[in-house]
Amino acid sequence: MRITFFALLMLVSLPLQAVEQDWTPTKDASKDGIINGRAMETFEAGVKPQWGYAAPQQDSFIVVHPKEDRKNAPLYVVLHSAGHDVVSCLNCTRTVGNHDIYRSPDDYYALYVDCRKNMARDWWWGGMHLKDAGLTKQNSGGNPMPVEKRVIDTVKWVIQNYEIDPNRVYLSGNSMGGSGTLGIGMRHGDVFAAIKANVPAGIEHVSDRMYFPPQTAADNVTLPDPPVAIDYSAPNDNWSEGHERFVKAMNDRKYALYCYWGPFGHANNSAEIMKVNDLIDSLDWLSIKKNEAYPAFANATSNSKLPWPDDLKSTTAGQVNAFFRWKNVSDSAEKFELSLYLVSAADLKTRFEIPPEASADVTLRRLQRFQLKPGETFRWTFGAANGEGKADGDGLITIAALKMTAEPATLTVTR
Numbered sequence: 001m002r003i004t005f006f007a008l009l010m011l012v013s014l015p016l017q018a019v020e021q022d023w024t025p026t027k028d029a030s031k032d033g034i035i036n037g038r039a040m041e042t043f044e045a046g047v048k049p050q051w052g053y054a055a056p057q058q059d060s061f062i063v064v065h066p067k068e069d070r071k072n073a074p075l076y077v078v079l080h081s082a083g084h085d086v087v088s089c090l091n092c093t094r095t096v097g098n099h100d101i102y103r104s105p106d107d108y109y110a111l112y113v114d115c116r117k118n119m120a121r122d123w124w125w126g127g128m129h130l131k132d133a134g135l136t137k138q139n140s141g142g143n144p145m146p147v148e149k150r151v152i153d154t155v156k157w158v159i160q161n162y163e164i165d166p167n168r169v170y171l172s173g174n175s176m177g178g179s180g181t182l183g184i185g186m187r188h189g190d191v192f193a194a195i196k197a198n199v200p201a202g203i204e205h206v207s208d209r210m211y212f213p214p215q216t217a218a219d220n221v222t223l224p225d226p227p228v229a230i231d232y233s234a235p236n237d238n239w240s241e242g243h244e245r246f247v248k249a250m251n252d253r254k255y256a257l258y259c260y261w262g263p264f265g266h267a268n269n270s271a272e273i274m275k276v277n278d279l280i281d282s283l284d285w286l287s288i289k290k291n292e293a294y295p296a297f298a299n300a301t302s303n304s305k306l307p308w309p310d311d312l313k314s315t316t317a318g319q320v321n322a323f324f325r326w327k328n329v330s331d332s333a334e335k336f337e338l339s340l341y342l343v344s345a346a347d348l349k350t351r352f353e354i355p356p357e358a359s360a361d362v363t364l365r366r367l368q369r370f371q372l373k374p375g376e377t378f379r380w381t382f383g384a385a386n387g388e389g390k391a392d393g394d395g396l397i398t399i400a401a402l403k404m405t406a407e408p409a410t411l412t413v414t415r
Contacts, residue, residue, distance in 0.1 A: 022048060023045065023046075023048050023153065023157070024045075025043040025044065025045035025061070025154075025157065026043060026044050026045065027041055027042070027043050028042045028043065028044055035064060035090065035091075035093065035094065036093060036094065036106075037067055037106075038064050038065050038066065038067050038106065039064070039065040040062055040063065040064045040065070040090070041062065041063045041065075042060060042061075042062050043060065043061050043062070043063070044058055044059070044060055045058065045059060045060075045061070045154075046058055047059075047146070047150065048149075048150075048153065050149075051146040051149040051150055051153075052145075052146045052149070053121070053146045054121065055121075057117075057118045057121075057122070058117070059113075059114055059117055059118065059122075059150065060086050060087075060114050060117060061086060061111060061112060061113045061114060061154055062086055062087075062090055062111070062112040063109065063110070063111055063112075063158060063162065064090070064104065064109065064110040064111075064112070065109060066106060066107045066108060066109060067106045067107065068107070070107070071163045072163060072164070072165045073107065073108055073109050073162075073163075073164060073165060074105075074107075074108045074109070074164070074165055074168035074169065074170065074286065075108065075109045075110070075111060075155070075158060075159060075162075075164045075165075075168070075169045075170070076104035076105065076108045076109070076110045076111070076170050076172065076286075077110075077111045077113070077155055077169065077170065077171045077172065077192075078101075078102050078104070078110065078111065078112045078113075078172055078173065078177070079113065079151075079171070079172070079173030079174075079176075079177030079178075079180040079181055079184075080102075080112070080113075080114070080115070080116075080173070080174070080176070080177050081099070081173075081174045081175035081176050081177050081178075081201075081268075082123075082175060082176040082201070083175075084099075084116070085114055085116035085117065086112050086113065086114035086116070089102055089112055090102070090112050097269045097270075097271060097272075098268070098269070099174050099198075099268040100198075100268065100269060100270040100271075101172050101173070101174050101196065101198040101268065101270070102172075102174065105286065109158070109162050109164060111154070111155060111158050113150075113151055113154055115147060122146075122147045139205070139208075140204070140208050141208055142208060142209060142211055142215070142217060142221070144184075144187065144209065148180075148183070148184050148187075151180075151184055152184070152188055152191060155169065155191060156191070166290070167193060167289045167290040167291040167292075168193055168286075168289060168290070169191060169192055169193060169290070170192060170193060170194055170195065170196070170285070170286055171184065171185040171192045171195040171196075171227070172195065172196045172197070172198070173197060173198070173200075174198040174199065174268050175198070175199055175200070175201045175239070175266065175268075176201045178197035178198050178199055178200030178201060178231075179197075179200045179201045179202045179203075179204075179205045179206070180205065181195050181196065181197040181200065182195070182197050182200055182203065182205060182206035182229065182231065182246075183205030183206045183208075183209050184209075185197075185226075185227055185229070186206050186209065186210050186226045186227070186229060186255070187209045187210065187223060187226075188224070188227075189223070189224035189225045189226040189227050189290075189366075190224040191290075192227040192290070193227055193228075193288045193289050193290040194227045194228040194229070194230070194285040194286070194288040195227045195228075195229050195230070196229075196230040196231075196285055197229070197230065197231045197232075198232060198268060199232070199233055199234060199237055199239065199240070199266050199267065199268070200231060200233065200239070200240075201239040202239060202241075202242070203242045203243060203245065203246040204242070206246065207242075207245065207246065207249065210223070210226075210249070210253075212245070212246070212249035212253075213245070213249060222394075225365040225366045226255055226256075227256075227288075227290075228256040228258070228285065228288050228294055229250070229255065229256060229257050229258070230257075230258045230259075230260075230280075230283060230285055231243075231246075231257065231258075231259050231260075232259070232260040232261065232273065232277065232280045233259075233260075233261050234261060234262060234263055234264045234265050234266065234267070235261060235263065235307040235308060235311065235312040235313075235314055236263045236264075236265055236312060236313065237265050237266045239266060240261075240308070241308075241309075242308070242309075243259075243261075243306070243308045244306050244308040244309050247259055247306060247308075247320060251298045251299065251320075252298075254296050254298055254361075254363040254365075254396065254398060255296055256294060256295070256296035256297070256321075256365065257296075257320060257321060258283050258285075258319075258320065258321050258322060259319065259320040259321070260277050260279045260280050260317070260318070260319050260320075260322065261277065261306075261307065261317065261318050261319075262276035262277035262316070262317030262318070263276060263314065263315050263317075264276040264277065276317055277317040277318075277319075278349075278350050278351055278352075279317075279319055279322050279350060279352060282322065282343070282348055282350065283322075290366070291366075291368060292328050292331075292366065292368070293328060293331055293336070293338065293364055293365065293366045293367045293368060294326065294364075294365055294366055295324075295326050295338060295340065295362045295363065295364060295365070296362070296363040296364075296365055297321045297324045297360040297361070297362060298360060298361040298363065299360060299361050299401075300320070300321055300324070300358055300359070300360035301355075301358050301359050301360070302321075302322075302323055302342075302355050302358035302360075303318075303319070303320045303321065304316075304317075304318030304319050304320070305318065306318070306320075317351075317352075319352065321360070322352070323342045323343050323348075323354050323355070323358065324340070324342065324343075324358070324360065324404065325340075325341055325342070325343050326338055326339060326340050326341075327339040327408070329410060331367060331368045331369050331370055332369050332370060333369050333370060333371075334370070334414060334415060335370065335412065335413070335414045336364065336367060336369075336370035336412070336413045336414075337410055337411065337412050337413075338364070338410070338411045339408045339409070339410050339411075340362065340382070340402065340404050340408065340409060340410075340411055341404055341405065341406060341407065341408040341409065342354065342355070342356075342357075342358060342404050342405055342406050343406070344406040354406075356405060356406070357403055357404070357405050358403075358404055359401045359402060359403045359404070360401070360402060360404070361398055361399070361400045361401060361402070362398065362399050362402050362411070363396055363397065363398040364396070364397045364398075364413070365396070367397075370413065371395065372391040372395050372397060372415075373391065373395055374391055374392065374393045374394065374395050375390060375391060375393075376390070376391045376395075376415075377389070377390050377391075377415075378390070378391065378397060378413050378414065378415060379413070379414050379415075380399055380411065380412065380413045380414075381411075381412045382399070382402055382409055382410070382411045382412075383409040383410075385402070385403075387399070397413060399411070399413075
């Protein structure tokens with residue numbers, strides 16, 4: 001199935017100046033300040049007609065600078081939980097252990113957006129959970145809501161106005177913001193290199209926007225390759241209901257997912273969560289770039305058994321795809337090379353047992369130069385293994401059951 005929206009493709013193809021020219025946020029200099037040794041600026045902005053809001057409104061967002069201003073810096077975007085607004089969300093970063101996912105690296109710009117000010121019609125990320133029947137009906141389906149469009153255009157405005165590296169933009173969130181991270185982030189692989197969701201409050205949002213079963217998309221619908229996604233949730237947190245459907249959909253769609261779980265409830269303190277599952281920060285997700293290819297792993301032999309839906313009282317921590325790593329080697333019109341391996345016990349101190357060998361189906365995504373047409377054949381080698389294959393209906397290259405160890409091996413694909 002091809003998942004494209006003509007309007008989305010048109011938006012992606014427009015230069016940032018064309019996207020931003022009809023929307024000018026206003027800086028509130030009275031709220032300039034310093035937080036954690038970093039300059040911060042607050043902006044107020046109205047809405048664009050094309051976002052589809054029923055009435056005009058004003059919203060705030062905050063930009064935090066790197067400790068040392070720099071050009072071409074990465075951008076760390078934060079979506080707050082239902083219990084916060086943009087100011088209280090940012091204030092959490094003053095204290096280690098208080099919603100740690102809200103804290104951006106000191107050498108990044110950070111963007112904090114708000115949905116509480118106009119929550120009566122703007123309650124975005126938490127409105128797709130089964131417990132919120134009215135909001136689910138209002139916000140369901142494949143079409144992004146006005147607030148989701150506002151988030152994306154705000155991110156693009158910051159990229160342009162702060163000379164951000166457009167290939168290093170990352171989305172994160174907790175609880176309701178975690179639901180938004182999945183629902184908004186997966187949909188916008190043209191914007192985000194990688195996304196990370198801490199105890200997302202529901203998987204309905206991402207399931208609808210990405211047309212996961214039982215939803216279906218029209219044949220003429222496509223979306224960009226999604227970002228690499230990290231999700232850590234707890235089976236003893238009822239907001240995590242349905243994660244078995246989410247994990248299966250990501251696996252079946254050949255999307256890149258790193259998933260961690262354990263009985264840590266609806267937690268936001270990373271140190272406390274790591275006492276239960278010490279893998280949550282093990283993948284260097286902030287090194288992933290939007291202009292570089294990445295592998296998506298599926299049907300891995302090293303995956304733990306999911307506790308959802310039948311073992312929600314499990315006290316065992318688990319993971320999906322946690323031990324796979326890669327390094328780009330080359331990407332040309334005629335040949336693609338990628339180093340694949342398992343992280344070693346020497347490089348990852350964990351209470352989990354890292355297997356000496358694991359196999360997975362490997363799908364190559366975000367290829368920059370090596371492009372195949374649907375149905376086009378290719379040859380591949382991986383260590384002593386080799387074979388031939390055929391690109392699928394979307395032009396994707398998948399090689400089944402590659403065996404990986406801690407010793408890196410180069411996957412080479414040629415026409």
